[in-house]
Amino acid sequence: MTYTLALDAADEALIERYAAKENLSVPDFMLKATKETIERRIHVARPKARDEMTNEEFDAMLERGMEDIRQGKVTPVNEVFAEIRRELGLNGTV
Structure with missing residues (x-):
């Protein structure tokens, strides 16, 4: 699946800085951020003991x-x- 984002220059620069802080390429950073967001939204709580x-x-x-x-x-x-x-x-x- 491929998505295209239209970002203004300021948003693009912000994403590039965050990606660089994690030593990731922009596409890898975006993939990681997307996966983490999805995981938080569909998190299933651990059953209680x-x-x-x-x-x-x-x-x-x-x-x-x-x-x-x-x-x-x-x-x-x-x-x-x-x-x-x-x-x-x-x-x-x-």
Whole structure:
């Protein structure tokens, strides 16, 4: 995918200075800045560990899980592990 930006001279000079500070070419700096912006916008929070949850949060999480089970929103464990093995290229190994 290719994008073209129309920048005035002041903006162009600013980008060039930031790129130089990071020892990057302007295209590499723009790619890095774009990726970082996207990552911040789509960041998925790390799940909380049990000891980071209140009892109420833990109970609510369990209830959501139980409701998923009741609604049939489940995948058999052997299918899940088979998919993980495929993704990791383990193809039938342990």
